[in-house]
Amino acid sequence: MEEYLILAVDDQDFNLIFLKKTLAEYQFLSARNGRQALELLRKYSPDLILLDIVMPEMDGYEVLRQLKYDERTRNIPVIFLTSLDSIEDEEKGFNLGAVDYITKPFKPTIIQARVKNTLRFIHQQKLLERMSHLDGLTEIPNRRFFEEKLAAEFGFAATNKRPLSLIMIDVDFFKKFNDQHGHSKGDEALVKVAQIIRSCLNEPHEFLARYGGEEFVVILPDTDAAAGSEIAEKIRYHVSISQLFNNPAGSHAALTVSVGGYSMIPANYEYCHSILEKADACLYQAKKHGRNCVKWDYS
Ligand SMILES: [Mg+2]
Structure with missing residues (x-):
């Protein structure tokens, strides 16, 4: 009890x-x-x-x-x-x-x-x-919770003509990390990355969820591109300096994240996943650009 x-x-x-x-x-x-x-x-x-x-x-x-x-x-x-x-x-x-x-x-x-x-x-x-709402491993909101939250925030931003930003975060070379260190170390790493991201956010206003696998997503209500990309950069930086996952074999390669973000003032007719797709496209650019970086776009 x-x-x-x-x-x-x-x-x-x-x-x-x-x-x-x-x-x-x-x-x-x-x-x-x-x-x-x-x-x-x-x-x-x-x-x-x-x-x-x-x-x-x-x-x-x-x-x-x-x-x-x-x-x-x-x-x-x-x-x-x-x-x-x-x-x-x-x-x-x-x-x-x-x-x-x-x-x-x-x-x-x-x-x-x-x-x-x-x-x-x-x-x-x-x-x-x-x-029903939390991810069992990291204990942050799960994808289902995120979907509900995104629909609500997107609707609110559209109705009130307020900016909305969304960040997608993907752990770099995570499959390789898992292969080298085993899945339990991989799980530990995900828990720690989630903690680091949380420490960069102003919760519960700014909302973090595990999107799936090694992907995280952050909803930033009432946040424009300038403020949103600053938060994204802060997250990227803090993961990169965390030194939590140095390779015991001596390569000292800390785990890093690639980050894509998008800001918009949604229109009522738009589908709430449009911001997700655009942030995901930016994440893809960040991966292509050599990882451990932030790519941001807005409309
Ligand atoms: Mg009385």
Whole structure:
């Protein structure tokens, strides 16, 4: 069982003390009002939030609205704990996106059971998400996740007339590397390349996925050719100086990558794979040009 962190928000100290005692098996954070809760959420990402509704200044409904508005807190499940027991209030809570609604009088065993159910549900959901969206080796998003993301970002850029850049990265001479060092060293190398690329990006805004084999792909929303090619060059450079994969036989040939990128302001009628095909053509140029280099184009 993993360790769960619960954030309780209530303006009454005795409620917070009661909840802390009731949920002693979990890690526990508390806030006395909405503002304090939002402040804490900049530093912590709890697995569950228990939220009072009647509080001065900002009520629980407003806190939940703000949580749903922020990408980082949107998916944290919220249970309302309140004295408001009308159907209207309960409906309002669920409509705003709460996962559960518990009314007074609070019974410790009921709260424990409902918290446990919610956490179990969230845990299973996360597992499923991980299995279907992440690449098993590198633990970065897989191709399926990338396809969804590309369609969404392409559509957004077309609608809002914003630039979009896409980078394709291919590990140079990877088959040779595998033949020389074996597949497990090859796998290790891919994990490390993924880590290096990640370290050059501003996630989650900039999105890295494993496209397949030794190929990676990066989506750069709201990024033009100048900024995009700079990131591509940074990736190429950091892999080339990593020295992580020096040939033990003494050739000291570090692993390198070839990079192709493309920037465009998409039009609504265009197919989202058009940017992928153009970036791939640039990658081909980079390979032809001697590898360990970046080729970029834009329209
Ligand atoms: Mg209250």
